[in-house]
Amino acid sequence: EPEVTQTPSHQVTQMGQEVILRCVPISNHLYFYWYRQILGQKVEFLVSFYNNEISEKSEIFDDQFSVERPDGSNFTLKIRSTKLEDSAMYFCASSEPVRSGNTIYFGEGSWLTVV
């Protein structure tokens, strides 16, 4: 079964450093998302991406964050200058166009620890 893959599975970084989290969405999907989950808390939406541009973003997704689809398969989330509160599990997700009912498939997540 096709799946969303994410790398790295776990990254530890110093506060202030830049981090890039990588995702390979399901190949025929057109919508891509990043969500995050701080330990013990609920899953929060960060950003959605369609047709090579951001379609929606939350208040969490400030100027420190950016997303990119550098080629036909990868979808990346960059955090420019990490803060302690950025420590969380970051989930990439993808979905087909709306006619499919918008089932969103998630990757296994990237654990980011900022120290």
Add this chain to the structure above:
Amino acid sequence: SQQGEEDPQALSIQEGENATMNCSYKTSINNLQWYRQNSGRGLVHLILIRSNEREKHSGRLRVTLDTSKKSSSLLITASRAADTASYFCATDDSGNTPLVFGKGTRLSVIA
């Protein structure tokens, strides 16, 4: 913004019993989805129910949706220890708008 809220927050049952989890939301929705998350792992999609549907089955899962009460329930029949996980409902209000997740129900199935 709409938000799914699951109830109960935690549920502990014996293997073989049925588990029922509920979800309430605030505004009109397009779809409601249920996900499972094993500890420290990713979100696994279980089932999607559209706003014009009232009930849906998938294996041991049964989902109901009552749009008049803005609520949904997830029933897992004949539970197994492997069903131990957190279960989340998530809603969207139209098209490909972002899913909004609730806080989840932590289900423990004791062998």
